[in-house]
Amino acid sequence: MDPAGIVVEGVRRSFGSTHAVRDMRFSASPGRVTGLIGPNGSGKTTLLLMLATLLAPDAGTIRIGGIDPVRDPVAARAIIGWMPDVLGSWASLTTRTTLELTGRLYGLPKPRAAARADELIALVGLGDLADRPTRVLSRGQKQRMSLARALVHDPSVLLLDEPASGLDPEARVDLRLLVRSLAAEGRTVLVSSHVLAELEEMADDAVYVQQGATVDPDRLEALREGPRTWRVRAEDPAALDAALAGRADLDEDHLGRLVPVRDEAEAADLLARLIGAGVRVVAFAPASGELERTFLELSKESRA
């Protein structure tokens, strides 16, 4: 395993009788964006607090860039950038001052901290608001300031807790491009979110968490092999229905007909058959993203 990334093995953490994290194991590699996916209360934030050196695990081991954050938190902090889910800011200070002071807390000399603040303000696009107190920032603007704060010391490992919540669509695109470019520079990026569409476009790898435990990769593999629903829409829905007649497993929603297929080859066959039958298909695509499907399948399984 590459020591530069994040390696988590058998990590557990309880608060009194609440077992927030029961058993988590996964790894995240440098140069890749790893999505941490799970419902609210599944232990994502507790895990990130442990990775960010704030909480000690009850059991298990964590290595960040080869460093044990429990034994040597200061060395770990030097390479970790953490963006919390709580949007705290020094309300009366400006974004620029916040970033400068954060830089100085990371040990940057004053002029370097000031220059770094300028770079980051440009990077996250807060130029117009940089010299206003952070209390006037909107939620989305605070998210961007928070991301900039996590990047102050040019960390090689980024922990982003719900970075996309509260962002408008344009800011989301910006965030995605920024996160991708940060990973392209060789950083390890771990992004927790329950906005799956967001992660779908951003993440290379996915770690699923359920009730405080990471989901076994074998189980994910099995889910991936199950049938998958594709959505089909045609210029003339009646012609489409006629071409699909005889199939008992059809469904529909407001966007089109939903057809289960086993794999991509079968989907391609289906499309060819529809075209061959003269149906003028205008949309033919998986009904849900890969992450969303897996997430929903998992919740269905655990409810069953």
Add this chain to the structure above:
Amino acid sequence: MRSSVLAVGTVVDLELRQRVRSTAWYVLLGVAAVLLLSVTLLLLATAGIFGRDGGPQTVSAVVFFVLLLGTLVTPALSGGAINGDRDAGTLATTQVTLIRGWQLVLGKFLAAWTAALAFLVVALPFLLIAAAFGGADPAVLLTALAVTVLELGVIAALGVGFSAVISRPIFSVVTTYLVVAALSLGTLVAFGLGGLVAPVKVTNTSVFYSEGAFDADGKLVRPVCDPPVVQTYDVPSYDRLWPILAANPYVVLADAVPGRFDRTGSPVDAFAALKVAERGVQVPIARTSYHSDCDPSRDTDDQRRPESVLASTVPTWTVGLAIHLVLAVLALLAAVRAVRTPARRLARGTRIA
């Protein structure tokens, strides 16, 4: 070493910028200035009426007033230093930087102390006005200021300590106020009641002239006395309770200042007056006293000159200041413990981010 100093300096800078230098703080400073002005003018005016040299009295009264003001303001400035950040979600983002826990606590303490000292700076012109009226001793003024500076530091440390240990700012501020009240007023109450708990028996022997010693006009003609009258009664005893009094910041202040007395042995300022009173407490009450009209040379004498009381007793301020400094250090150590990361235990209801 240098980087540690810089790190603490950054925390102080941050604290002063975001917490202290607010409009409310400037308003409070203004209010303090107005109060001090009125108190100083009032004291100078009344000192004039009594036709006395008002300088030393006014200086001591103004210093006591500054200490009162400081002890009232400092808990508010320091009592939310750490849990306030936790509430605002900015403690964790500071803890993940390269700042160590002790640097964070020390920086917050120094910032709170600095903010409290601003009130002392506002008071300086008024102290100088009072001193300018004459008779004020620079040694008295400097010692009084030094002790006030230290006492405000102690309260700042207590506030920072409670703000780390108690999860909600309102409770830590109130707790700091309660401790200040316990030291300022509670010590007096405890001292007063404590003396009643263990009274001592005092035997008083009096020998008076007999009836036949006087003529019809009440003039002494024949110095003969009756047999001695012996009375025994309980008196509250305070001589072992003085350390309670020593924990009082006002006592520490008064006791640390060099006592100044005029030729008749009267204290020239409020410091000296309080000092004689609290030092006298250390002297055990005489278990027996004797008075004779016929042989006054055998009378016990409880009239002692203030200088001799001061010379024969323990300097209370050393004990008091030691108590306060120990409390302050304990508070800061508790704070360092509470902000230690990675955290193993969390207080109930604590949100770490």
